[in-house]
Amino acid sequence: MRVRTFLIVGLAVFVLSAASAVAADYIGAAKCKMCHKVQYESWEQMAHSKAFEKLEGDQQADPECLKCHATGGNAEMPGVQCESCHGPGSDYKGMKVMKDREASVAAGLILPDESTCKSCHEGAPHDQKPFDYATQKDKGIHAHKEKTE
Numbered sequence: 001m002r003v004r005t006f007l008i009v010g011l012a013v014f015v016l017s018a019a020s021a022v023a024a025d026y027i028g029a030a031k032c033k034m035c036h037k038v039q040y041e042s043w044e045q046m047a048h049s050k051a052f053e054k055l056e057g058d059q060q061a062d063p064e065c066l067k068c069h070a071t072g073g074n075a076e077m078p079g080v081q082c083e084s085c086h087g088p089g090s091d092y093k094g095m096k097v098m099k100d101r102e103a104s105v106a107a108g109l110i111l112p113d114e115s116t117c118k119s120c121h122e123g124a125p126h127d128q129k130p131f132d133y134a135t136q137k138d139k140g141i142h143a144h145k146e147k148t149e
């Protein structure tokens with residue numbers, strides 16, 4: 001009996017924590033800008049920030065296009081914003097969490113790699129340019145803050 005209760009409680013905790021991990025929300029690039037101005041200002045100049053503007057008319061409401069041309073597939077978050085690569089930020093955006101890489105990752109921060117890029121740079125319903133991470137990395141990623149500290 002005790003063992004069963006233990007298992008049920010354990011399962012409930014598992015289900016609840018799985019649900020809360022899924023529940024992170026997209027907060028939008030303007031919120032990241034507050035603390036990451038260098039990355040934001042260079043991203044703003046790049047193709048990713050303008051990806052939604054490539055869609056015309058009904059395409060701007062077509063989930064088949066929004067999944068790669070908007071953030072989280074949401075037209076209200078146009079373009080490939082920070083969270084398209086770094087994951088939805090509602091749970092990691094706080095200063096205390098952000099300063100701790102492990103805690104940030106546990107709260108959903110993604111440290112992107114080649115596979116992140118390929119989730120969009122392969123499999124589009126239109127012809128795509130061949131994607132080569134080594135050569136396209138520098139054109140596709142924002143500038144970095146110089147490490148002065």
Ligand code: HEC
Pocket residue numbers: 027028031032033034035036082083086088089090092093094095098099100101104109110111
């Ligand atoms: C309240 C300030 C604040 C906000 C808001 C914030 N960050 Fe951060 N972030 C930091 C600090 C501080 C660090 C750790 C030092 C650094 O790398 O600048 C950090 C680190 C990071 C890192 C590097 C992690 C690593 O260890 O390599 C990424 C990526 C990141 N933030 C992305 C984001 C994104 C995307 C958003 C918006 C969804 C965001 N941050 C919002 C303060 C913030």
Ligand code: HEC
Pocket residue numbers: 054055056059062064065066067068069119120121122123124125126127128129130
């Ligand atoms: C799987 C991700 C993905 C989906 C889904 C997707 N696109 Fe794209 N799209 C891209 C990428 C990545 C590029 C960047 C250039 C390239 O690789 O061709 C792009 C580029 C474009 C361009 C610019 C082409 C150019 O030469 O500048 C247009 C227009 C476009 N997409 C329209 C659409 C429309 C319309 C839809 C929906 C029917 C759509 N895309 C769905 C990933 C996608």
Ligand code: HEC
Pocket residue numbers: 029032033036039040041043048080081082083084085086111112113140141142143144145
């Ligand atoms: C196209 C994907 C992509 C987008 C969009 C993106 N990032 Fe990044 N970001 C990366 C990658 C990849 C790295 C790791 C860079 C490396 O290892 O050279 C990174 C690294 C970072 C870091 C760690 C410190 C640094 O500069 O290397 C921060 C902070 C960060 N990004 C914030 C942001 C913010 C804020 C935005 C939105 C304004 C954003 N990123 C948009 C891919 C992206």
Ligand code: HEC
Pocket residue numbers: 047048050051052054067068069070080084085112113114116117118119120121129133136137138139140141
């Ligand atoms: C959420 C989907 C998505 C992700 C993730 C993504 N991209 Fe893109 N990328 C796009 C779309 C859509 C465009 C087209 C933007 C436009 O033409 O306005 C694009 C354009 C580009 C361009 C501009 C040149 C070109 O091919 O037209 C480069 C370079 C690029 N991406 C590199 C990267 C790299 C490197 C990563 C990973 C660190 C990455 N992308 C991740 C969707 C994505």
